[in-house]
Amino acid sequence: MKLLVVGSRSITDFDLSVFISDDVDTVISGGAKGVDALAEEYADRHRLSKYIFRPRYDLYGRAAPIRRNEQMVDFCDAVLVIWDGHSKGTQHTIKYAKRIDKPITVVFVKGIK
Known part of the structure; x- marks a missing residue:
């Protein structure tokens, strides 16, 4: 399964393993700091394929x-969002995934601005 992992740049320490199932073989990232970087590190540690979509x-x-x-939401099978509740780009991604009925899990991380 191709899992898109996105979220806030302010979140730099978070255990993704609780939210990533064993059937995930590919991690998709936007190549940014924060959650995107955590997703890429997770893929590397677990020897999963990864796709990094950079803004054009x-x-x-x-x-x-x-x-x-x-484009990342369109490409993936499911979306995992780790969000501080502030990032507008992450908010748009959540709305878009819901609009096209993509399976999505949103995890709110409090106390970060």
Whole structure:
């Protein structure tokens, strides 16, 4: 299963293993700091395939991060979100995944701004 792991850049220490099932063979990331970096490290430690989608500013300009997030949701089988409740990009990803009926788990991490 291809799992998209996204979330807030402010979250730099979080145990993803509780939320990633054994049937995950590929981790998808947006290549940013925070949760994206944690997802990539998790994939490396567990020898999982990983895809990193980087924003294409050359094609989409300022909309590149949002477009990238939508492409990742389209590509994955399920979405895991680790969110501080503040990130607008993460919020958009949650709304988009729900709109297209993609399986999604949202974990709120409090106390981070």
